[in-house]
Amino acid sequence: MGRHYYIAGNWKMHKTRTESAELAQALVTELKDGKHEYLVAPSFTNLETVSAIVEGTNIRLGAQNCACEEQGAHTGEVSVLQLKDLGVQTIIIGHSERRHTYKEDDALINKKVKLALKHGFEVILCIGELLEEREAGKVEEVCERQTVKGLEGVSAEDLANVVIAYEPVWAIGTGKTATPQDAEAVHAFVRKVIARLYGNEAAQKLIIQYGGSVKPDNAAQLMAMENIDGALVGGASLKTDTFVPIAKFS
Ligand code: PEP
Numbered sequence: 652m653g654r655h656y657y658i659a660g661n662w663k664m665h666k667t668r669t670e671s672a673e674l675a676q677a678l679v680t681e682l683k684d685g686k687h688e689y690l691v692a693p694s695f696t697n698l699e700t701v702s703a704i705v706e707g708t709n710i711r712l713g714a715q716n717c718a719c720e721e722q723g724a725h726t727g728e729v730s731v732l733q734l735k736d737l738g739v740q741t742i743i744i745g746h747s748e749r750r751h752t753y754k755e756d757d758a759l760i761n762k763k764v765k766l767a768l769k770h771g772f773e774v775i776l777c778i779g780e781l782l783e784e785r786e787a788g789k790v791e792e793v794c795e796r797q798t799v800k801g802l803e804g805v806s807a808e809d810l811a812n813v814v815i816a817y818e819p820v821w822a823i824g825t826g827k828t829a830t831p832q833d834a835e836a837v838h839a840f841v842r843k844v845i846a847r848l849y850g851n852e853a854a855q856k857l858i859i860q861y862g863g864s865v866k867p868d869n870a871a872q873l874m875a876m877e878n879i880d881g882a883l884v885g886g887a888s889l890k891t892d893t894f895v896p897i898a899k900f901s
Pocket of ligand 1: 661818822823824825826862863864865883884885886887
């Protein structure tokens, strides 16, 4: 099937340069024999520092967002060209905080996805329902819409550089985790959507991470599910004590 486990840490708007360097250095040491694929996504301001530390290791460098245009008059935005220049390999796009706090819609997210793929980045496309959408029985409808619209115009060839992160919004930073069974049901559904769009072989190869209060004590149960291929970790990625056991789950 060609899938492997992929564990990513989203550091969000945490850490100074010095703190980011310390964490990155510790992870390089702790994960050098790790069996899975790894990524850390520091703040833009700390990318250059962390880039120098993770370069040539088994830890990929990710950015948490990018602008939807290559360059130009876009005050406060960061372009894919600038990210590439810093050694960024992967861009997280459509995180729930971008969708809901900063009001990014599917069309904007799709523009960013296509631009990042055009420039050779791996994209982690985040999808996931709000609590009220889950309570209204709309989980599949929301996840299907975010997947289909997020990937509109993405070729089968480019899909090979896409990872999907299913992150139910009610589970992010709340300490509430989807049960492995509930998460698995959505992952299997999303894989079916991808099979319809790109064929079964592409769907079987797609890595689908779970995100939402992943911790050392629930990582292994989640990863044991057939369609859960890794994790996008927020809070627990900020310390080696919590990220390393997740990254080395067995
Ligand atoms: C996230 O923000 O992607 C996330 C999953 O956060 P947390 O692990 O803190 O819930």
